[in-house]
Amino acid sequence: xxxPSIGQIPSDVVAAWIFTIIVGIxxxxxxxxxxxxxxxxxYMRTTHHRKIGTMYILFAIIFFxxxxxxxxxxxTQLAVxxxxxxxxxxxxxxEVFTTHGTIMIFFVAMPLLIGLMNVAxxxxxxxxxLAFPYLNAISFWFFLAGGIIFNMSFFMNAAPNTxxxxxxxxxxxxxxxxxxxxxxxxxxxxxxLGTIFTAINMIVTVIRLRAPGLKLSRMPLFPWSTLITSxxxxxxxxxxxxxxxxxxxxxxxxxxFFTGEIGSxxxxxxxxxxxxxxxxxxxxxxxxxxxxxxxxxxxxxxxxGYTSMVIALALIGxxxxxxxxxxxxxxxxxPLANSVFAITTMLIAIPTxxxxxxxxxxxxxxxxxxxxxxxxxxxxxxxxxxxxxxxxMLAVAAADYQYHDSYFVVAHFHYTMxxxxxxxxxxxxxxxxxKMTGKVLDDKLGRWHFWLFLIGxxxxxxxxxxxxxxxxxxxxYTYSWADNVFIFxxxxxxxxxxxxxxxxxxxxxxxxxxxxxxxxxxxxxDGRTLDWSVASPAPEHPFNPMPKVKRMDEFWYCxxxxxxxxxxxxxxxxxxxxxxYQPIMLAGVMMALSIAFIYHWxxxxxxxxxxxxxxxxxxxxxxxxxQAYREEEKP
Numbered sequence: 001x002x003x004p005s006i007g008q009i010p011s012d013v014v015a016a017w018i019f020t021i022i023v024g025i026x027x028x029x030x031x032x033x034x035x036x037x038x039x040x041x042x043y044m045r046t047t048h049h050r051k052i053g054t055m056y057i058l059f060a061i062i063f064f065x066x067x068x069x070x071x072x073x074x075x076t077q078l079a080v081x082x083x084x085x086x087x088x089x090x091x092x093x094x095e096v097f098t099t100h101g102t103i104m105i106f107f108v109a110m111p112l113l114i115g116l117m118n119v120a121x122x123x124x125x126x127x128x129x130l131a132f133p134y135l136n137a138i139s140f141w142f143f144l145a146g147g148i149i150f151n152m153s154f155f156m157n158a159a160p161n162t163x164x165x166x167x168x169x170x171x172x173x174x175x176x177x178x179x180x181x182x183x184x185x186x187x188x189x190x191x192x193l194g195t196i197f198t199a200i201n202m203i204v205t206v207i208r209l210r211a212p213g214l215k216l217s218r219m220p221l222f223p224w225s226t227l228i229t230s231x232x233x234x235x236x237x238x239x240x241x242x243x244x245x246x247x248x249x250x251x252x253x254x255x256x257f258f259t260g261e262i263g264s265x266x267x268x269x270x271x272x273x274x275x276x277x278x279x280x281x282x283x284x285x286x287x288x289x290x291x292x293x294x295x296x297x298x299x300x301x302x303x304x305g306y307t308s309m310v311i312a313l314a315l316i317g318x319x320x321x322x323x324x325x326x327x328x329x330x331x332x333x334x335p336l337a338n339s340v341f342a343i344t345t346m347l348i349a350i351p352t353x354x355x356x357x358x359x360x361x362x363x364x365x366x367x368x369x370x371x372x373x374x375x376x377x378x379x380x381x382x383x384x385x386x387x388x389x390x391x392x393m394l395a396v397a398a399a400d401y402q403y404h405d406s407y408f409v410v411a412h413f414h415y416t417m418x419x420x421x422x423x424x425x426x427x428x429x430x431x432x433x434x435k436m437t438g439k440v441l442d443d444k445l446g447r448w449h450f451w452l453f454l455i456g457x458x459x460x461x462x463x464x465x466x467x468x469x470x471x472x473x474x475x476x477y478t479y480s481w482a483d484n485v486f487i488f489x490x491x492x493x494x495x496x497x498x499x500x501x502x503x504x505x506x507x508x509x510x511x512x513x514x515x516x517x518x519x520x521x522x523x524x525x526d527g528r529t530l531d532w533s534v535a536s537p538a539p540e541h542p543f544n545p546m547p548k549v550k551r552m553d554e555f556w557y558c559x560x561x562x563x564x565x566x567x568x569x570x571x572x573x574x575x576x577x578x579x580x581y582q583p584i585m586l587a588g589v590m591m592a593l594s595i596a597f598i599y600h601w602x603x604x605x606x607x608x609x610x611x612x613x614x615x616x617x618x619x620x621x622x623x624x625x626x627q628a629y630r631e632e633e634k635p
Contacts, residue, residue, distance in 0.1 A: 010087050013157050020155075045579045047133035050538050052140045053118025054436045057429060059144055060111035061506075063103050066151065068500060070100035075460075075496040078489045081481045093477035094161040095180075099154065101164030102184065105279070106191060107147040109417065112425040113286040114143075114198055117226050119538075120432050121202065123531035124220045124293075126211025126549065128541045128574035131204040134583070134624070139194040139201065141587030146191025149594050153183035160184040163475065165276070166247070168258035168268035173251045179598050181251065185244050186594035190587075192237050192244075199233035202226050209575070211530065212568040213549035220529045221303060224310055225289030228317045229282050235321065236278040243271035252600070266331055273324035281320035283417065285313060287424025288355060291377045294427050295359050297527055298374035299366030302553060305358040312351035312358075319348045329400045338397040345395035352388055356381060371525070372446030376427035379454045380419060387415030390465065405475075408468025414461045426453075434520040434536040442517065445509040452502035459495025463488035528556035533565060546571035578624045586615045 031037055043051055073096050077088045088096055118136070122129055130136045153159045158179045162171045171181050206227045210219065246257040247268070256263040296303040303309060323345040329338050359381060368374070390412040394400050403409055426449075433441050467488035472479060479485055523532040533555045534542035545567040551557060558565050589611045596604035 009157050010092070012087050012092070013154065016155065042579075044584055045581050047129075047137045047577045047580070047583075048540060049118045049122050049130045049133070049136060050436065052136055053115045053120075055140060056111045056115030056118060056143070057436070059147065060108050060115060063107040063111075063147060063151075065503070067100050067103035067108060068503065070096045070103070071496055072500055074100065075493040077477055078479075079493040080490070081479055081483070081486055083478060089477050091161055094163075094475070095154075095159035097475060098160045098163050098184075099150075102150065102160065102188075103147075104417075105164060105283075106188060107143075107150065109283045109421045109425070110195060111143055112429075113229075113283065113421070114139075114195070116290065116425065116428040116432060117198075117202060117222075117286065119436055120428070120531055121223050121226050122205065122209070123435060123534060123538055123542060124529050125206060125209065125214055125223050126530050126543050126547055127205060127209035128543055129577055130201050131209055131575055132201050133575050133577040134580070134619075135197050135201055137580075137583035138586065139197040141583045142194030142197070142590065143191045145587040145591040145594075146187045146189070146194065149190060149591055149598075150183055150187030152595075153180060153187075156183075158183060165272055166268075167272075168247065168250075168265040171247060171251075171268075172259050174259065181247075182598040185248050185251075186598055189241065189244050190590050190594055192241055195233060196237050196241075199230035199237070202230040203234070206230075209572065211543065211547050211549050212571055213554075214530075217307075218549060218552040218554075220289075221292035221306075221309055221313075222286070222289035225285045225292075225313055228313050229285045232278050232282050232285070232317050232320065236275045236282065239271055240275035243268065243275065246271070248597075252597070266328075269328050269331065270325070273327045274321075277324040277327065278317075278320045280416065281316055283421040284424075285317060287380075287420050287428075288313065290424045290428040290431070291359065291380060292355075292362075293529065294373045294377045294431055295362050297431075297525055298369045298371060298377075299363045300369075300526075301362055301366040302528075303358065304361035304364075305354070306552070308354055309358055312354045315351040316348060319344060319351075323348065326395055326397075326400075329397045330404050335397075342395050342397045346392055349388060349392055356385060371430075372441070372443055372450060373427045373431040373525075375447065375450045376423050376430065379450065380423040380427070383415060383419035383423065383454075383457070387412060387419050390415065403468065405473055406468035407464045407472045407474055410474050411461045411464035411468060414457075414464075418457060418461075426450075431525070432531070434524050435531060435538050437514070438519055438537040439513050439517040440520045440524050441513050442509050445505050445512065449502050449505040449509065452505065453499055456495045456498030456500075456502060459498060460492050461495070463491045463495075467492070526559075528553040530555055540577075541574065544574075573628075576624050576628060582615065582619070586612065589615065 031040065043055060046052065073085070073088050074093075077083055077085045077093065079085075118130070121127075150160075156179070160166070160180045160183055162176060162181060162184075166181065166184055169175060171184075206219075206223050216224075246255075249255040250257055250259065250263075258265050258268045292303050292309060323341055325333060325337065325341045326345045329341075333341075359377075390408070394403055394409065394412060430441055430446055433439070467485045468474075470483070470485050470488070472483065472485045472488075479489070520536045522535045524536065525532065530543075530547060530549075531538075533547065547554070548566040548568040550566075555565065589608055593605065593608035593612060596602075596608055
């Protein structure tokens with residue numbers, strides 16, 4: 001497989017090269033001038049949960065801007081009928097909506113939430129770190145390596161072009177023979193492996209490292225949502241891994257799992273959606289946990305119906321696994337299968353409705369403070385309800401035959417994903433920013449961000465419902481005046497640019513806060529949970545001595561009674577963190593191994609495969625607990 005030559009490169013890729021080189025030179029110059037290289041090297045070898053969580057969020061925001069640019073190109077191309085904007089027609093349009101969707105799902109929404117889990121969950125349960133700090137670093141660098149592999153495709157003029165679902169047979173080498181889909185497969189495999197490691201780490205952390213007395217029945221709802229989400233990841237992501245391996249064998253080695261007389265493209269749809277539908281809940285459930293904690297805190301009340309909230313989380317997670325085929329009503333499964341999946345899909349509305357009413361009852365009678373995290377939480381409730389209602393409409397199999405693959409589905413999907421996950425991530429970032437950096441983001445600029453983003457969001461996606469009902473199919477790069485969808489697309493484009501402008505307030509807010517902001521104390525929001533009992537930013541070993549918990553919201557009730565937290569006499573030993581370059585080096589080897597597979601360079605596959613195995617051998621011979629053992633053996 002040949003690399004593209006200079007004469008074959010389209011102008012948008014050349015522009016991206018020039019932009020990246022200029023930004024890279026500016027960034028390297030600033031790091032040198034500001035003497036920030038020691039900080040960079042510190043974060044490259046860290047295994048501490050707060051620093052890793054901060055890096056997850058930082059790179060997720062960078063990918064957010066990258067995928068946001070794709071969205072701007074899509075909306076500009078669709079702004080008027082018969083448009084011919086730059087190069088974004090035909091296959092280039094296929095590339096831009098594919099990279100937009102894939103990056104937003106796997107390299108923005110997922111790492112934003114995993115980053116917040118890294119920052120907040122150990123602090124909320126009284127743990128000094130995640131259970132396996134070294135594995136946590138591996139997880140982060142695998143995510144970043146996967147993101148780099150996927151984004152490299154654009155710079156090599158080989159961006160994936162089959163949609164974020166990569167439906168077979170379009171994704172097989174018969175219809176997409178270039179390296180484009182290889183980048184998709186390897187990028188998602190490497191980052192997905194990191195996500196599975198994170199899920200294992202989170203489950204063990206929540207089960208084993210809670211502070212003494214912090215029973216599951218006393219645990220805040222964000223760790224609860226993290227526990228259930230991690231369980232979903234452990235079941236869903238291996239299915240995606242298997243599906244990608246099978247597609248890889250079809251493309252590389254001539255098997256026919258998804259084509260030919262024996263294989264079938266429907267197999268891919270089943271495998272993808274067995275992963276894909278739980279993935280929706282993997283993205284939403286942590287946001288539910290964030291909203292629960294934020295609404296409780298800024299209402300100065302314990303969350304209403306705590307037990308029912310936990311049960312609702314578990315039920316949503318369970319039902320999320322039973323409804324994958326509602327994405328496939330039109331493939332010919334038959335009326336019985338369609339009816340079963342339609343009913344189970346609609347059932348999810350029940351526990352979701354319980355959560356919405358409980359958030360409203362939490363605020364009822366509370367002393368509500370309208371800070372930025374609370375604004376994002378309040379903006380989420382009606383937005384997500386709209387997404388839920390259109391979800392019930394799509395769950396009606398007969399009606400879905402009309403809505404399927406129209407812009408109605410695009411609108412519904414964004415109302416749940418952006419209205420749930422992204423608003424939740426924004427709420428969480430503003431809420432826990434003091435724990436990451438020691439400063440509180442400017443509230444006035446945060447309000448500008450919120451209102452512009454929320455208004456822009458509804459302007460963008462509400463008209464898309466009507467465009468879909470008027471018959472506009474998804475994935476088309478143009479339409480005519482006779483299609484009668486111009487006004488919906490024009491309003492949608494204005495809204496998208498408004499959302500883009502709102503993100504400029506985030507950049508200004510970050511600059512202003514770090515340039516002029518004052519240092520935050522440990523409890524800037526007058527919080528209820530253990531995370532607000534430690535300094536901001538959270539130190540390396542925040543719970544030394546270890547607090548003892550006797551009830552839910554122990555920190556809050558101690559503050560009310562003007563008492564100090566009691567400390568445990570014999571707490572569980574904390575995880576041992578180390579500073580090492582091994583995780584980033586292993587991720588680099590995995591990235592090189594992936595490139596070798598993408599371009600079928602067998603001799604490089606052998607070399608880097610041996611290199612990856614060598615790291616596993618080194619790790620198996622390393623035990624950072626030896627120092628602790630020697631300390632224990634001293635008389």
